Every structure is written in C-alpha cells, then in structure tokens.
Amino acid sequence: MPHETTKNAAGALDVAVLVSIGRHPVTGRTRRADQDARAVEAALALDHARVQLIHAGHHETDSEAALRGYLGMGFEALTLIEQAGDADVLPALTDALREAPPRLLLCGTRAETGEGSGLLPYLLAESLGWPIVTGLAEIERVEPEHVTLLQALPRGQRRRLRLRLPAVITVDEAAPAPRQSAFGPARRGALAVSEQASRPDTALADWTLEPARPRPKRLKVVKAASARDRFKAAAAKAEGGGGQVLTDATPEQGAEAIFKLLHEEGVLRR
C-alpha cells in the first residue's frame, strides 16, 4: 500500500504525531508506547493527510529500537529532536512546532516512562494557543477549518465534538488498536536528527523517584455507638437478602415490576 506520507498532494492536511518511548509493564523492555501507537494509527486512518512523526528526547540504542517500532507502521522517516537525558522537552517541542506548525497534533494521553503526568499536551496547547480535546475514539470528518470527532466517555458511550483547527487531540485506550510494526520498514526508515538546545528539568532533579510501593488497602472501619452494633456489622453477611420476590405473579405483572425498576434506574432508551 503506497502510503499517504508519500502522497504530496496539495491541500493535504498536515498532521504531526508526537511519539515517545514506551515501557512494557511486565518485562520492562522499551517498546513503542501503546497510546502513542494508537495516535499514529488514528493519523494513518485519515484521508489526504501528510503525517509526520516527532520525538524529542535522548537518542540511544534502546530508544532507537522503540522509535523504529513506529517507523514499521509505514513511515520513511521520523523527526528526532535530540535532547540531553535530563532535559525538559517542552521548550524544544514548542519551538519545533512553532517553526513548522501542523494543522493537527496527535499524541498519547500519558507517557509510559518519566514523570508520566500527562501534562505535556496541555502545556503545548496552552503555549501554542490551540484547543485541546482528550479521549479520541474516532476522527469522523476533516474540513479546512474544523475537525469533527467522537470522544470516548465511560461505559462505552460516545460524544461528538467539533473542534477548530489547528488543534491538539490526545488518544487513550479507547481509540482503535494500532497495526503491527513491520520489521523491514522499521529497519529501512530514517531518523532525521535535529539538534536543539536542551534545558534541564530542574524540578524533576529535586524529586525522589522510587519503584512504586503497593498502595495500602483501606480497611473497613465501622463507626458504631455500641459493641453490639460493631459486632452486628462485623458478623453481617455481605449479601443480605431484602430483595423483593414476586411469586405467583402473571408474566404481565412481573414484566411491569421489572419495567418499573428499569425505568427508575433510567437505563431504558427512549
């Protein structure tokens, strides 16, 4: 499949995807970050788009393998903004995006390494002055000045939003799963390195980072006036009955009771 990246059509939408280095939750090996790969997938699903991948960070063998994972999704090149290991990548990214602003910027919601606070997209949007929307499920339509998209809400629900371009959209697990990374294109793809002055992240240097401790479980504390109440609470069965049981009801009466409950809970569609 000849890819959109090679199509240099006039009037194509310029899309930039920010990609980062991921970390496998079990093995701890570096990989393409899941949410970022979904963002790349969402960009590839657009018609008439010129997609550019951007990564800002320290370049080493480990991270190169992860970045090549994105190239294997069908790209010839990836822009690598070379930064020192302890750098705050925000200024470098902002400068790069100001120099060659895309119409649409896609990225994952949270990084899998580093602070991973999920703040970077918001800071970028704030400093570029662009609107930002989180939780992309699907991009429906792209017009010259607007983009219409579905946002994923809890419980599988969707909301349609219309957003003025240029804009930042972040992607999380609700977006379609990314395609596999093919080995050949991953090997052949080029990393276009551009050096930028890197500013160290001083705040991060003051913090202590340690492997996550298991969070303590909250105990169920029973506040009761008397020992008897405390005993009753401790000995109570988790699933007390108390439900209403309709025996000897006609199917119609039973259906009416169920309908009433469903109606009260508001789960029936109109």
Add this chain to the structure above:
Amino acid sequence: MSEIVRRDPRKEWIARNRLHPEHLDVLAELGEGAAPSEWPGPNGRIRRDPHAVGFTGPNGIKRIDRSGVQQGAGRSSAGDRGDGQPARQRVEIESPAFLVAVVPDLAGGRLSSHDRDLLGLARRLADADPQAPGAVVAIVFGEARESGFAEAGVDRLVTLDEPRLAGYAPEARIAALSAIEESLSPRHWLLPDSALGGGELGRRLAARLGERPAAGLWQIEPDAGSALGWHATCRGAAGSLDIRRDLPRVALALALAECAEPVSETVHAARPLAPPALPEAFSRVEDLGAVAVDPASVALGEAEFILAAGNGIRDWEGYHRAATALGATEGASRVAVDDGFMPRDRQVGATGTWVTARVYVAVGISGAIQHLQGIQRCDKVVAVNVDPGCDMIKRADLAVIGDSAAILEALVTRVEQARQEDGGKRDAA
C-alpha cells in the same frame, strides 16, 4: 426536652437481670414493663405471660433480646440519633486563614466516593493547624442533585450554573476557575484524577496557572520544610514509579487513594458563596451531543445495562429480541456459552468478564458462586427464574418467579407500549 439522657447503670443492670429481686420494680420505673411478663399470682406462684416477652423485630418476627439494648435506657443512649449513627459534631469556620478549593466530578449530580475521599483530603489540608483552620470551598458546575455537601466536609459552596458551562465546555469552565482563582485565590486546588472530568480539568487549570501539578497523588505527609508544608507521593510512569515531591498548589488525587478518609465525624456549614462574574470565553470546542451507541458493540465489562441469559432460556430468538427492545448489552452464564448459544466473549463470571453494570437482569441463571463473583460490582440485580430457592434470587433486588420466555415477551410488549405512549405524547406536544 433535653437531649442529654441520664443513665443509671445499676438500674440498667437490674433491668437486664431477670433474677434480681427488684427486676420488676425497676422495669416498671424505666417504663419498659408496661405489661409485665411475670408476676406473682394470688397464691404466691410466679405467673408468666410468654406473649408479653420480647418485641416485634423489623421483619415482623418476635424477638427476645437479652443484651439490654431494648430494655433499660440503652435505646436512646446519649449521642445516638436513633439510627445507630453517632451524632456528628457541627463545625463552623467563620474567618478561615486560607481556602482549599475542590472541584468534585459530581458524576450524575452526586458526590462519588472519589469525590468524598477528595473532600476528606481537603479537610486534612484545611484542619492541619487548629489555631488557623482553613475552609474547604467546593466548586460545582451545573445544578447539583447532591444534598450532603455539609456532611462531606464542605464549608463554602460555589455553584456555577450557567448554560454555557453545561455539557462539554472545558474552555468556559477553565475561564470560570481562573476567575475563582483571582477572586478567592485558594491556597490549594484539589481535583480527582479521573479520565474525563477532574483529570482533564485539573491539567488544563495547571497549564493555565503555570503550576506543575501533582498528578496521580495518593499520599500526603506534613513536612515543615516545603513551601506549602506538605510532602506528596504520586504515581508516575504508568503506575510503575513513586515520585516524592513537595505538594504543589494544584493536586490531582487518584481514586481509592490512601490520602485521607472521607469526612465522617463532623458536619460543616456548606454556606453558598456568590460566584464571581465570569469572563466571556471564546470557545473553539463545540459539543454536538451524545451519540447513540449500539449496545451490542459495548464491551461487557463497560456496559451499563446487561440482560444475561442462562440455562433457563429455551426461546433464544425471544431473548435476543428482548435485548434489542430493551437496548441492553447481552451477557451469558457459562452453561449458555458452553452449549453454543452465546459467544465466549459474552460470558459473565469468574472465568469470563467481571461486569460493572448498574442494572443486571439475570434470566434463567441459577446463581452459581462462579457467576455471582462476576456480578459483585453491579448495583441492581433483577432475577427471572422458575426456582424460588436459587441463589440468584437471594442476591437479587427484584426477583420474578416464572417462565423466562413468557416474562421476556411480556416485558418487550410493555416497553414497546411505553415507547408508543411516549411517541404519542411527543407528537401531541
């Protein structure tokens, strides 16, 4: 009447001790022995009326309680509100030294447990110094259906109820929060770190205020050395790192975190504050409303309303028709799956999916423990079964005994009838 009840432990003890010689006198004195169950007969023999013993319990069954709670003064001991809950202490903070702003998610217009934990955290920050207590300000978008703000620990309540803040309007909401920042300048901003809602709003706010927020906060400890007097522990790097840092002004706390317990001992004023004048914000995000989703495409673990089928279904056509008519996501017990009537990804239970539906309708499912495990987190369970003794009925909030096919059919008819009535009303209007 005075709320304080004077107790006489000796009399209570005698009232409990049926063998004490003064037992009956004391009972009569405490007003409990109106119809004494034992009395000396005319020729000195003790007479008993077994029907006068005990009291009628909540389920209509006669109970004999020898623990002394029913007798003596135990029934209205001091500080008891009658429902077993100790009375809460009323706290009024007139001139707070500082403010802690909390923006609860209020999903569905009510405080979630996450919101309550967050308010507990806010109380911890506000009440750290008893000499100079702070006040907790809750900022609520839209009309709240919640009435328990005072019990949850809110001292001041700002309600921002304007049409342009309704729906998905992050830019207008951030403009409103910035206006509150200017007019009230709270010392702390606390938000729940939830996917949509607090997590998003808090990051926008932090970006606007130029603060580096503590995202994924789960623990705070006092620390005199830091700027705000607290040390924070946050989750970073996809939950694999703990970051220990000074608590910044904006903090986003995780759900079920051990930051603080929800408020349970005090009642606060929850006094309404007039909202500041909101600036006119130019919005570049337009909310076009919710989209109807095909319930069959919703993942089982996420579905809100599930109609689950078990071995008691004979008419599978009718079952699928019912699921479509109700707009419910389909689920199944293992037997229904093993027998090939339902796909494997619809299986609910220990070896299937653990569902979180708000309403779970189990049709022809006996309620084996492996199945019940999967529906632990469902709010309302409805059971349809021919066997009134099965375990699913014990778990259910509403159980209908009868044949599944007939009841499902009647339910479909009822729902369609309601739709038609609705449609008729809409046409008439």
